Amino acid sequence: MTTFRPADSKREEFRKYLEKSGVLDTLTRVLVGLYEEPEKPTNALDFLKQHIGKTGPDTADVEVLRLEVTELRQKVEQLTEENAELRAKLPPEPQDAEQPSES
Structure with a gap:
């Protein structure tokens, strides 16, 4: 029952x-x-x-921040590649003519 x-x-x-x-x-x-x-x-x-x-932070705020982080990481990667390409185009820097003298 x-x-x-x-x-x-x-x-x-x-x-x-x-x-x-x-x-x-x-x-x-x-x-x-x-x-x-x-x-x-x-x-x-x-x-x-x-x-x-x-x-904690609002879920929507977290999602916006994650998206921003992803975009910024891509931008950093792009700028790093661009920097490397521009450095490759530069003429090599001359070495110092003076050698340290040994005592």
């Missing part, structure tokens, strides 16, 4: 909501940070309040 427990259903629904919204990940990250603190703060609640709002 199966008993229907609406409290468990609501609890599970709420847990899924917290997981979907990122609350569980954020809480886990902050609590792990507290656990890894070498010197535990005297007020753990203050620690949570200070660190709960800190998030």
Whole structure:
């Protein structure tokens, strides 16, 4: 015989909501940070309040920066090749006529 427990259903629904919204990940990250603190703060609640709002960069910002890095790397490679080609066209630099004298 199966008993229907609406409290468990609501609890599970709420847990899924917290997981979907990122609350569980954020809480886990902050609590792990507290656990890894070498010197535990005297007020753990203050620690949570200070660190709960800190998030990483926005995903869209990260993607824009990755694209920019890729473009800049290509530009550096292009300029390096151009530099090498221009250096090859230059006449060789004359060697110093003076040799260091041996005493």
